[in-house]
Amino acid sequence: MPSLDVSIVSEFLIRYGEKAYYVLKTALEISEEYKLSGKYFPGDFDSKGLIKKLRERGIRYNPTQLLRLMEREYGIIETTYKSATQHWWSFTNREAVTEALRIYEGGEEIILDPEVSVIDLQVKLLDLSRIIxxxxxxxxxxxxxxxxxxxxxxxxIHELPDIALVAKNAMKYGDRYKDFLAKFRLIIKIAEEVIIKMKLSSRLGIRGAEEHKDMRFELSNESV
Structure with missing residues (x-):
């Protein structure tokens, strides 16, 4: 069974298909070429080299969005150098990328990490925006x-406990579920504020009832 790292790369390939495959495959090939050159580079591959290589293969789309997803949501790559004119990345696990590409190319069944698969489904099912x-x-x-x-x-009492369990498991996977966790934290914050409001409202209600009772008592005495 593939390791978790392989399953994450595999999921990226499954979700984004052919474009993801060509971007990842080309980036890996560029990194190997740079490595064989014997020269120093600030990362495994760069944006200019990647775009140039893709165009040589007749692929014209801009890989920026996929690179952003690879880095921020999947953790497949990480920025090692960035300036106004250059952007370099390195693979966080080259072996996992190589293995995931091999599986994808060979048409083998890709087995995702069971817990990740379940959390993915739970996150899609839970409507945190509605609660917010x-x-x-x-x-x-x-x-x-x-x-x-x-x-x-x-x-x-009935919804937050289940959401909390999903959030607890989601926290194990870093930025993968950062949007879900941000919404969960917002729910807790607003819920605390609403509870304070509810308690104050109850106290005001009791105080109002007592004042109304006292007023009725005073009016009754005056009439006597």
Missing amino acids: RILKALKSKLRLTDNDRRIIKDII
Whole structure:
């Protein structure tokens, strides 16, 4: 079974298809050419060399977006040098890239890491944006109703525990789930603020009821 690193590269190839394959394959070939030259380079491959090589093969699309995904979302490459005119990257695991390309080219079945596959599905299924919208709407209200309180309790007691378990597992994989984790942290922050608002609203309600009761008592005494 491929290691986790291989499975991540394989998933990138599956998700982005032919374009991803040619960009990754060409970048690897360039790195091998640079290595064989015996010269010093600030990384395994560079943007200029990659674009030039792709064009020599009749491939005209700009690889910038795929390179960004490879670095920020998949961790396949990392920037080793960047200036106004140059951008160099190195592979974080050359062996994993080579193996994933071999599997992809050979048409072998690619087995993704089971936990990653499950977390991917869970992240797609959980609608954190919906919860954020609800909590923000409740936070903006001047006073919370009994129904509002029921909604808050339902989210915190029934929905957040499951989301927290997914978030805990997602944290093992660095930036792969950074958007999901950012939304989760935002939910916790807003939920805490809404709970404070709910408690204040309850206290004000009790105080208002007591003041109303005292006023009725005073009016009753005056009438006597």
